Amino acid sequence: MITVDPASALAPFEQIRSQLADGIRSGELGNGHRLPSIRQLAGDLRVAAGTVAKAYALLEEEGLVETSRARGTRVRDGHAYPQAVRAAAQAFVAASVGLSLDEALGAIRAEWNSA
Numbered sequence: 243m244i245t246v247d248p249a250s251a252l253a254p255f256e257q258i259r260s261q262l263a264d265g266i267r268s269g270e271l272g273n274g275h276r277l278p279s280i281r282q283l284a285g286d287l288r289v290a291a292g293t294v295a296k297a298y299a300l301l302e303e304e305g306l307v308e309t310s311r312a313r314g315t316r317v318r319d320g321h322a323y324p325q326a327v328r329a330a331a332q333a334f335v336a337a338s339v340g341l342s343l344d345e346a347l348g349a350i351r352a353e354w355n356s357a
Contacts, residue, residue: 246287254289258297266306269322277307277315 244261246254265271277283280298284291298315301307309315323331338346 244283244287246289254287255293255296255300258283258287258289258294259300262297262301263304263306266301266317266321267323268328271317272322273317273319275317276313277317279314 244258246257248254250257252260262271262277271277277298278286280291280294284294287294298307298309302309302315306318306321307315308318322328334346334350338349341349
């Protein structure tokens, strides 16, 4: 479920883009999954249609989705992380209880840089 936090430092279009990108990369939104229309998602999230359109355009630039008049906006194949990566991420999250997201990402960066 996509949400927009009006108190967030991230612009609403970026919140939408990042949540959809995460869903695609996690495999939650699989190949061919049809995203809601711009108007529908804008209404559901109570944001301007242009906000959703900008998020969708950025996802299309990243190659994560494709849009056609006949088929709407759909997830492109080949962008989900491999199962082994997702399993490792789940294990890391489980082991990171008590850490904030920034702290957990900092731990990953530290190990990444030392590898």
